[in-house]
Amino acid sequence: MQFKVNEDRLWANIMEIGEIGGTEKGGCNRIAFTDLDRQGRNLFKKWCEEAGCTVSVDGFGNMYARREGRNPDAPVVMVGSHLDTQPTGGKFDGILGVLAGLEAICTMNDNGIETDAPIEVVNWTNEEGCIFRPMMGSEVWTGLLPLEDALKMRAEEGWTIGEALERIGYAGDAPMMDGRNVACYLEAHIEQGPVLEDAGEAVGVVDSTQGFGWYDITLTGREAHAGPTPMSSRRDALMGMSHIALEVKRIAEENAPGMGTVGKVAVFPNSPNVIPGRVEFSADLRHPNGETLKAMDAEFRKVAAQIAKEMELEVDLELTVLRPGVMFNQVLADRVEEAAKATGKSYRRMYTGAGHDACNIARFLPTTMVFIPCRDGISHNEAEWAESEHCAIAAQVLTETLVAAANGEIDFGEA
Numbered sequence: 001m002q003f004k005v006n007e008d009r010l011w012a013n014i015m016e017i018g019e020i021g022g023t024e025k026g027g028c029n030r031i032a033f034t035d036l037d038r039q040g041r042n043l044f045k046k047w048c049e050e051a052g053c054t055v056s057v058d059g060f061g062n063m064y065a066r067r068e069g070r071n072p073d074a075p076v077v078m079v080g081s082h083l084d085t086q087p088t089g090g091k092f093d094g095i096l097g098v099l100a101g102l103e104a105i106c107t108m109n110d111n112g113i114e115t116d117a118p119i120e121v122v123n124w125t126n127e128e129g130c131i132f133r134p135m136m137g138s139e140v141w142t143g144l145l146p147l148e149d150a151l152k153m154r155a156e157e158g159w160t161i162g163e164a165l166e167r168i169g170y171a172g173d174a175p176m177m178d179g180r181n182v183a184c185y186l187e188a189h190i191e192q193g194p195v196l197e198d199a200g201e202a203v204g205v206v207d208s209t210q211g212f213g214w215y216d217i218t219l220t221g222r223e224a225h226a227g228p229t230p231m232s233s234r235r236d237a238l239m240g241m242s243h244i245a246l247e248v249k250r251i252a253e254e255n256a257p258g259m260g261t262v263g264k265v266a267v268f269p270n271s272p273n274v275i276p277g278r279v280e281f282s283a284d285l286r287h288p289n290g291e292t293l294k295a296m297d298a299e300f301r302k303v304a305a306q307i308a309k310e311m312e313l314e315v316d317l318e319l320t321v322l323r324p325g326v327m328f329n330q331v332l333a334d335r336v337e338e339a340a341k342a343t344g345k346s347y348r349r350m351y352t353g354a355g356h357d358a359c360n361i362a363r364f365l366p367t368t369m370v371f372i373p374c375r376d377g378i379s380h381n382e383a384e385w386a387e388s389e390h391c392a393i394a395a396q397v398l399t400e401t402l403v404a405a406a407n408g409e410i411d412f413g414e415a
């Protein structure tokens, strides 16, 4: 291709929006549904309108910046990610994908490139799930979670998502996936792992996802005084949780490259001299192979029940979400790989370890992701960092793939 994205413009945009919720340590705190979320959205909207796009918003606050095609009725080519961050998040996770999509549009404008099909840059609502749960924007958009149910979800402070979206001015009526004609979806993102950086590679062509299971577990024992209660007669819920947490680690390690995490624990009554009578905690199991993930799930349930029994605890284990991994569209991945090759940098095909809106969308539409390295593989951290050159490469790969897709040059076949 003749055209090149504007690296400086993309970098300046990433840095500027990073100031909204910018932290002292150079990270970003822009949680969904907050005033800072509103400010970030407003800035993105302004940039999109300056680039000639029409911005619409759906009932869950997902934003669509549309660059019209020669044929407005042609299936739209979508690209995007999310502008919300973790409370101690970085400037790149999500933001890169949205702004690289916008950069692709600006590059088309600069070079007078028209496309047959329209292109839309999307900002998905509440991808990070610091509140409620992750990837909600695409979950609602695809119908995996009904909009009415999502809008009724209530925060601990008492407000509902519906109220929050009204409050920040991002409750619209643009159609969800069912009411649209969409050709495909692309998402650029920092890798959030060390693979590309360790290998000195510039691009990851992401062609599949890791599946995951999320659990809410409550162990109930008996509260008692830490002094007079003999070890043999205790029913200590926290000790039970500790054993189960180690099993999460073991199950993951024995099923490499599986992952296992206990990330959230609440101890009751949480007093230094009371044996914990109740513990509520989370578990997160992941594996790229669906069959292995199912085996990990079965093993986890079995050992959790065993440990509870041995330690005389009651266990209530609820699997809240189980999503097996999915293959992305291989034809689209091949086209992304072609664009990656054209940059002259080294690249690899890989799966995504983290969840993304693309993982929800891939269940319904041709979808692929583009990864770039991030320093030390770190994300969800104020130290998160990506190089300007790599951000531009992501935008370049997106631009070429978007133009090809929007000009009908990619035959998605059945997938």
Ligand SMILES: [Zn+2]
Binding pocket: 082, 093, 094, 127, 189
């Ligand atoms: Zn992200």
